[in-house]
Amino acid sequence: MSKPDQTAPPTLLFYSYRALTRLLAPFAYRKVATKLAAHGVSDRRQRERLGHASLPRPDLAASAPLIWFHGASVGESLAAITLINRLHTRLPAARFLLTSGTATSATMAAKRLPDCAQHQFAPLDSPSAVGRFLAHWRPDAGIFVESELWPVTLSAAKAGGTRLALVNARLSAKSVAGWRKKLPTARYLMGLFDLLLTQNQQVAKDLLSLGADPARVFPSGNLKAGAAALPDSPGLLGEMRTALAGRPLWIASSTHKGEEEAVLDAHKALLQDHPDLCLFLIPRHPERADEIGAKITQAGLAYAKRSTGMALTSETQVYLADTLGELGSWYALSPIVFLGGSLRPIGGHNPFEVAQAGAAVLTGPGYSNFIETYPPLIAAGGATQVHDARELAQAVDLWLTQPEQLQNARDAARRYVAEQSGQLDVVVNRLISSLGVNVLERTP
Template sequence: MTFAYRLLIRCITPLVFIYLWVRSRKAPAYRQRWPERLALQDVPVQARDGIIIHCVSVGETVAAKGLIEQILNDYPHLGVTLTSMTPTAAELAVKLFGDRVFHAYLPIDTPGSMRRFFDKFAPRLVVILETELWPCMLQQAQQRAVPVMVVNARLSERSAKSYRKYSWLVGPIWPAVTAIAAQTQATRTRFIELGMSSERVVVRGNLKHDFQVSHEIKAEAERLREQLNRLILLAASTHDGEDEQVLSAFRKLQKHHPSALLILVPRHPERFEAGAEAIAKAGFTYVRRSSGEDIASQSQVFLGDSMGELLLWYALADVAFVGGSLIERGGHNPLEPVATHTPVISGCHIFNFQDIYDRLQQANGVMMVSNADQLANSWHQLLEQPALCKQLADNAAQEFANDQGATNAVFSDIRATLSVFTGAATSRTVFMMQTVKPTRDTTLWFDPEVLSDCTNDYFDPEYWRAHNQIKGSATGRSTAWFIDAAEHGLLLRHYYRGGLVGKVNTDRFKREPVASSRAMAEFSLLLKLREAGLPVPRPVAARYVKAPIWGYRADILVEVIPNAQDTFKLLQQRQLESHEWESLGQVIKQLHNHQVYHSDLNCHNLMLDNAGKAWIVDFDKCEIRAEGDWREKNIQRLLRSFRKELTKATEANQVFHWDETRDWPKLIAGYSRI
């Protein structure tokens, strides 16, 4: 991403809000939820550390329906967030999936907005439908080592030329993309020519080929067909400049079929009124879907001014015209009418779906028209020749009959990408945690599998002391308390400032969103690392308290690792065995293989239990990082900590069983073995 792009996107941000305001005059939903356009909204904890699926608009949401259902069914322990750009897609997401998903608008692609977006959602995977690639978004994902998959990807030659033309502006975006599942070989080739690594681009087909028309839609279409008992024509997804042509063609058709009904469905909700005006201006009697009125026998046109019902109108129609194609819009996907076995007519401007229309034309599965007269003639021909009408639909269906399977293939790719952080069925995730706010300024997260409830008292050592449940303490920068809580041994730790700052400000941190605060960030990371099978403590509860005037304070409760001691204490008692050093090296390598950066890797935070198993603790300020030289720096930090403790012990005339030439190579050998 270039400086020029960052500057440009910031400059046009005010224009985006002007555009939203202008569109809101026809579609009021465009003036709602504006904070989300800059990622300024609150995000529920259950939406964090999950999967983000970006469907820019309605078409992509429909295409992804089967894939999203599979994800929801197979990953019930993860939050799934659908993002989009348009209110219509937002409305459809709620209609299709209800409260099983979260919805948010993808923010404007400024550096600040995308940083806030990733801070708040902290996704483990981003799935983008088709080719909605934004440089700042990709940069944030790459910096945080979040995989980005582009699925159902299509790239026309026209779009590829645009990417090449503006590559100087957007910069090298392809290294940030983990994988691309292309619809066709031609699309795959174009991505590779643009710079995407060939091994990261595969052909998986089109998700819409797997589209299944539900029994409910089929039954409703049959009921309406019997009720109307008329020939029905559909003009779907029409744009400015097409309504008049469609209505003109319908006027010509009425000379031969005066009782026919035209269903007109404008592409966007803000065009519903324009569609109604065009119908009235043409002199047709009509009824609007939004009115709830039945279609009377004298109604000539039915205006489909609703969302999420296009598939029903396709299933109902005798013949369908797919819009966006009589004007230079590029057409829309014809696979929905193919799925409903409805004969397809299209205009000639179909560059957005050229590959699909090429196959339909070669199979004699579509009629192409250039103007209103040709549209009227094609309608008339198909209505007069039912055998031709059926043959057209059969040819289209047969052409794509063997193309199914894209959904399963893409889902397998997603499973493989998620496999690093989807462990046993007993894994706990942020989605399973509970949130309570005992006061306006206090937020608690806790695991209901460990604690039946959680109160402020649980973070006060005096509460546990009063109940005689304090079993010991550990000292370092501050005191941590060991607590006997029934079958769970817990460690309570308050977050303190270090260094020179800590001498004047002991425990206040600069205010930030709750989910990004020190305790909550460590809580979330520990859950994720345990899910990956890494030997780290189990998080139990975390607290964020907004401090008066400035800052916040934080605490965390984690389970104690049974029968374990840190290596510092062990080295005060004895030498470590070779296998113990190797075990410590191996667990560090496991952490690094999962791209986990430990900000304070030292001999106090490495532990060994009675069985010789190594553990790592204290993940304050730790994170998952992209590739870099931080691994070696982590190892060197650990080495310095051993040297420091040896020096201190020597100066104090104390025993510390550490010999660098003897012990350090053993740890490195374990590290190198994995």
């Protein structure tokens, strides 16, 4: 199948960037390898960042495609896995490769990827690393998730005949402004994609302003709505329910620096009318646990820290859940979840995971990363927006004292996710038709 014409040629800035990455690759590798090693990643797997594959290319049936997905970290990789599962039902002979850059995403992928797929760490965006990667894997299609615009990788893949798509695309206003200052290079990169699927109309307009071909740009909703629910542990759920012994509970999840103070102030206010109320506080970055523990003590609250094995008792007012991999269990435990990264202008976090677990959502106003999601979710009654500790306490109190309103919010959140996940079939259809990977396709 012939490749579509690019809308713009490569620029001097692109060639300069490619030359610079060649020079800086050894230093970049030292930094990323150190970070991976700190998470227990083996030397062999660290070298995947230099394009050295640790797995063989899969054996493929005649004309069956190898479809490559790339996502930066856990959230993007989960969206990719959702698409991999859907595509595999349509393309049973296809095989899939998922690349990402973080140890946590690799651990998640090992648990959740289907048998038709495998994971590698993404090559650094330098000519030698990308060249080795592409020479080994020879992907027929490359699907990049959200905002992964690596110029050397995209250019080399396209030159090698890989058809490219950007899915779940989102760009911050800062990123768009930066690319507009380099418009000829932005046009070149946009022209490398055969298909661009955006989270909302605004992102579609932004991509068009950067030179994307209007015939290839389609708003398609947020793919995270269709991701499988986070896994939970029945054993852990049973243990925690026994420890809580019927006490009411609310969760503050993915909190960032500067937000815990408001959460703790809200909890102290709630304890006046709900003295047995328990708060599960789940920081976005568990390494901040000691700092947060000091804040809890300063607030005059009794807490237990999960990472040290402290028991949740009847005296525990705050349970500091500073561990990884247990978020699905925590969401299944509580009907009320506040999502952090939103009381400050950080961008917010994924409400779909909360709604899929059956909980209602609370958020601050700083949810710019989910601007297409929160307003309709709030309008549907599945989420409530708060601005400070006082409003947060009021919202939690309302749901604690009015169980029918809480149930209505939980039901509304579930309905919204179900409606949004229907967009997945549209996305899969566009990917199959635009990327030319429909060999041996099953009828949907």
